[in-house]
Amino acid sequence: MSEKKKLLYVDDEVANLNVFRIAFKRKYDVTTAGSAEEGMELLANEKYDIIVCDHRMPGMTGVEMLAKVSDEYPHMIRIIISEYINDEIIRHAMKSYNLDGSMGKPWDAGELIAIIEGQ
Template identity: 80%
Template sequence: MAEKKKLLYVDDEVANLNVFRIAFKRRYQVTTAGSAEEGLELLKNEKFDIIVCDHRMPGMTGVEMLQIVRDEYPEMKTIVISEYVNDEIIREAIKQFGLDGSMGKPWDAEELISIIEG
């Protein structure tokens, strides 16, 4: 069996972290972080294939975090999740920083897998 891709999911809501981990643990090796700062710290010590990040978080937003990720880890697939998926900030971030995709909240597992695998 092929080795699972390593996925980092960043969200400030513990319930979302738990649901995501349960939904994707069979398909991916999932690590979670409760803030953008925690996620960036994990990235310093571990290699991930994919990062999925909530946009609206206290402190650093998901878009701000993914901009840093894009600069420092250009090979990593980057996906932002937001309740406001049509928000101008999200659309601009996808264009400007070359993010690989976006998804609204609540997310759909199959749709998110198609973005990750696409």
Template identity: 40%
Template sequence: MGEENNYKNILYVDDEVHNLNSFRAVFRRSYNIFTALSAEEGRKILAENTIHLIITDQRMPGTTGIEFLESIIKDHPSVPRILLTGYTDINAVIDAINKGSVYKYVQKPWSEEELRSTIENALKLYTTTKSQEELTDKLLTTNEQLEFLLRQNLLS
């Protein structure tokens, strides 16, 4: 519940309104909570907002949580993903990890303590990943500048 998390945006996708309301009630003081009742709504929110963490239920009509997560990897590769599911289907968990690049699988009903810890760790991962991406970009730019200067020196 550190201050750095006050501005983190979490998207929670679940077709059950009471799950969305429960999640919002528990976590709204720590994070900016965005909720969606479907994968389609979730994609709209992702298109319009910077999201730092995605949590989705597996069992939803139309599009499963894994299918939703798989569909957004290309546009949101750095955003950690957590899958919630109320059943212990090992194949769903394997698919989630392999296809949806899921950071963590949490069984429903979730405990506040476990989910809070998982969210904190996922957000730390996001911050670290973003920092590494920025450092890599800076390194590539510096390398290009050095190569340019070297070519200039070799030509003169």
């Protein structure tokens, strides 16, 4: 069996981190971060193939984080999750930072895997 892809999931809600980890641990090597700042620290010290990031978080937003990730880690699959998926900020981020996908909340595991594997 091939090695699992490394996925970083960033969300400020602990319940979401736990549900995500459970839902995706069989398919991916999942690491979670409770803030964009924590996520950036993890990225500086470890190589990830995929980042899935919530948009609305205190401090640095998901869009702000993925803008940095797009510059620093251009080969990483980058996906934004937001309750407001049709929000102008999300549409702008998709184009400006060449994100690989977006998903509304609550997310659907099958759809998210399809976005990731479609890359």
